[in-house]
Amino acid sequence: MRHDKKLTIKDIAAAAGVSAATVSLVLNGKGEISSVTRARVLEAVASLNYVPRVAKSGSAAAATLRFLKIAKHGHTVNRDHSVFISDYIDGMSSEASRRSYKLEIASFEGQPISAVAETIAGAPISGVIVLGTELTEEDIVLIQGLGVPTVFIDTFHPIVDANFVDMNNEDAVHKVLARFQEQGFERIGFVTSHVDTTNFRLRREAFFSNVDRLGITIDPADILSVESTYEGSYLDTRRLLSDGLKLARCYFCTNDIIAYGFIRALREHGVSIPGDVSIIGFDNLPQSATMNPSLTTIEVSKRKIGYLAVAILDEIINAGEPQPPVKILVGAELVLRDSHDAGNSNGTATLLRSGSVADQLISSSSARKA
Amino acid sequence: MRHDKKLTIKDIAAAAGVSAATVSLVLNGKGEISSVTRARVLEAVASLNYVPRVAKSGSAAAATLRFLKIAKHGHTVNRDHSVFISDYIDGMSSEASRRSYKLEIASFEGQPISAVAETIAGAPISGVIVLGTELTEEDIVLIQGLGVPTVFIDTFHPIVDANFVDMNNEDAVHKVLARFQEQGFERIGFVTSHVDTTNFRLRREAFFSNVDRLGITIDPADILSVESTYEGSYLDTRRLLSDGLKLARCYFCTNDIIAYGFIRALREHGVSIPGDVSIIGFDNLPQSATMNPSLTTIEVSKRKIGYLAVAILDEIINAGEPQPPVKILVGAELVLRDSHDAGNSNGTATLLRSGSVADQLISSSSARKA
DNA sequence: TGGGGGAAAGTTTAGTAAACGTCTGCGGTG
DNA sequence: CACCGCAGACGTTTACTAAACTTTCCCCCA
Known part of the structure; x- marks a missing residue:
């Protein structure tokens, strides 16, 4: 099937044997679609080379959260503690997918915070979760100042106007x-x-x-x-x-x-x-x-911290108006x-x-x- | 219509002009049902005096959260500050209904905590949110010890094993x-x-x-x-x-x-x-x-505090396993x-x-x- | 009286009809 | 030729139901 043939969602629906609404739900990761039906739709999309008329900003069905794993000096963010990172990611990942987000991960080792900041500004992401273990208060203020919805984990500052989830x-x-x-x-x-x-x-x-x-x-x-x-x-x-x-x-x-x-x-x-x-x-x-x-x-439940970080970040992203900063301490x-x-x-x-x-x-x- | 006439959900569906599945979704507070259709179904239920075959434990479609407004001495929980209570309730109420809970309110003035505790134990409620302004640490430990899912607001104790949402x-x-x-x-x-x-x-x-x-x-x-x-x-x-x-x-x-x-x-x-x-x-x-x-x-956004209290309480109620205590500080x-x-x-x-x-x-x- | 099986009642899953919102293309006018 | 407006096409969302699944109750038999 040639690409210059104007395909619509109706053609995909006919090829997959479902309604147009179902195709839309599959492509946008919404509704309750069985995996069999979903596979059928995605196969029709691929084999017919369908390009939707509505341009998707990220071309991804789901919005994206980015986890910034920052090791400024590596004294504590290192291989000895990689199980923490894994636990944080598990908690974030399950909650992110529950809320229809994609979770990206970006690692920084020994780089200045300004370099980290450059990767955030203008990036096609809805929000960031920052591993703040080795960050100073100044680092946090700088990242928060970028205006991207942000939650910091594994660090805590009671009087900085930013959102934190940390252990108690x-x-x-x-x-x-x-x-x-x-x-x-x-x-x-x-x-x-x-x-x-x-x-x-x-x-x-x-x-x-x-x-x-x-x-x-x-x-x-x-x-x-x-x-x-x-x-x-x-x-x-x-x-x-x-x-x-x-x-x-x-x-x-x-x-x-x-x-x-x-x-x-x-x-x-x-x-x-x-x-x-x-x-x-x-x-x-x-x-x-x-x-x-x-x-x-x-x-300390690192999964819980990851989970709560995504929950709070989602609220910030979806809030109709500015939200007061929230700081959460998770018990031990x-x-x-x-x-x-x-x-x-x-x-x-x-x-x-x-x-x-x-x-x-x-x-x-x-x-x-x- | 006599009560001894054996009514089924199909009769209600016919009377309301919807399917049995829709009646079930309405009665169980599930699915996406328009308010017009919901009203129609509930009216049919009421006018036909339908009693479901499956006995409902609380006989209510929605689980109940109870807000305990406790004024031990009235120095700060009083009429001067009733706008706070109202703001807390607004935040709780909107989030409770979003999560399909009913929100009950119980006030206590000058009563001992033991009297308050007696009203909780065994009550047909899923959880409680306690106004902790005038409560001591001992009061909080006592209420928490009842084993009912509980969140305390307007107070904060960093080392008590309980959940708190308070201003920062x-x-x-x-x-x-x-x-x-x-x-x-x-x-x-x-x-x-x-x-x-x-x-x-x-x-x-x-x-x-x-x-x-x-x-x-x-x-x-x-x-x-x-x-x-x-x-x-x-x-x-x-x-x-x-x-x-x-x-x-x-x-x-x-x-x-x-x-x-x-x-x-x-x-x-x-x-x-x-x-x-x-x-x-x-x-x-x-x-x-x-x-x-x-x-x-x-x-301080009291609505946000109320909202977060319900969110945390819902997590406690629905968690498959014991959760670490969480303490939240809302910015000002x-x-x-x-x-x-x-x-x-x-x-x-x-x-x-x-x-x-x-x-x-x-x-x-x-x-x-x- | 107790247990098993089948039918009825109720619940849940997942798909679609139809309403709604957005975008594009065409025609008309200056 | 460019711009504007309108209509229709395209895609999305809401809310309902068919059908599969689960639970409960009743009847029958040993």
Whole structure:
């Protein structure tokens, strides 16, 4: 069939054996069309080389959302954390397709934010979801200023006029410290990092605000700062130990990667985990379940974050008038494993330890329920 | 038509002149049915006294959400603020009906939370939205513990395992203080209240954290505490003035009601607003636009809060598995009016004042745009 | 009395008729 | 030749139904 023959949607409908309305619904991804019928229509379109009269702006049936995965320095947006990106994308993707959007992904590593911004302005997209882990407040203001509907995830600024979906660090750290406190640990430590990301800063602030809230006393010597990579955390901890660091009874580590390196150095130093030192991480990376000892850690639903980001972005896109900025905090859950026990700061009798294990199993059940 | 005559959906369909499938869609609130056809079907159902064979658990086509308006002490949940309740309800109602829910409202004044709780447990409702303005953290934990899908609005607790939708006090107060700072006011005051509501506390905390953030110095004598009613604020301010209070150049008032009383007392004391003292309130009550001088104030979209509460509640209700708690902060807007000018703390020449008025008109335009 | 099978009642899926909205082409006029 | 207006063609959307599917009830038999 020649291309100069003027084809209409009626010709496709006749060829596919359906109505014109059905062809329109298929081409626009609307209505409830069986996959058999849809395939038939698309085959007729392809074999007849049909070009619709109405020019489609993107030539795509569905509007497009773009996810910007930005690694400015790569300290936290890296392969160690790629499972996060995957979880975010899963949540975004399912909600995007539910709302008839296409989800594109664009990665940036080590590029200036201005370069990122250039790819957004004028692009045939309805909105963007930005991974803000390694972005500064200034970066966020710049991207927001482009006027494209935008939601930032994995970062949070209470007073920037932009939309955010992030984990609730305050709540998460509270669960950790409350847990240490319940277990009678009198000397609580914190392994942080000097890397400048908002979530690290929020987690540090959450540590101190929850220390106040729970009436915990912290020895400043128990606040350690290490490099945020596995190797850096390991080496920094080894150095601290060889400098004669006196260990606290338990440590909350800013994230799981840091916890892995920290644990490795402690164990090589002859420290028993969790017998001598209990450890709680943050992130629930897959390895945290399988390592030895398995790591007690904070789980945040990254899928939920991705899902909510798309939901909020859709509202912004479809709003008839300017919307007030919305900031969403998604709650966390403490996942109890072997790196953390119920021992207290003085040695325990075997019987008490045995009871503590039973308590731990019960607590594990209730923590998972929460 | 006798009730013992066995009626089926086919009889209703015949009476309404539609198919049985259409009757079913109407009764179950599904599909795309015109209001004319829906009315016809419902009329046939009513006039024929049709009772479906399948017993409906609630006997209602739509599931029900209940809004609990709780005034524990009435200091802020009162007639002065009934426009808020109305705005919340508008936002909830439109989203509830969009999602095929009925919205019920139940009011409680001066009753213990346990009495409120008793009305929820076992009630034929899918979920509740609770006005948490005057609730304590313990109240919230108690209600949340009932196991009914619940969202709290107009209050916020970062570490309570519950869902919240509230205004972003941090952002709002930042806008106020940034505005004072931009205008060169060197002596900034704050009118707060000793009434124990979470938003008042959050607003106080936000005041101090933004003072720090913006590098503002505050004289403790410029922090005033008054009663939270119009009359109480007026009388308390009069007392402070007769005690020889030295006024700051500008004051942020915790809410509009307090601002009204504060302004009245100042003016009776011969103080010119905004010439001698600029005032910014919080809430944008209707009267703030019409009073003399009209009040510069913070506007929060209560409709948006109501809307988001229903959206989140629907997700909780329909989730196949437990969801992490979600906390949402809705942004605010500074509405510039006559109670606040651009004057600085030293007297200004008429020419500069005239320029300041022009600046104010421009700023008003840009603030409204934000 | 209990269980199984079949029919009736009700629900859901997916397609279309018809109304609605947009675009293009043609004819008329200046 | 260019521009404007109108009518018809083309494509989209709304809302209803046919038919397939699911649930419930009733009757019959052991």
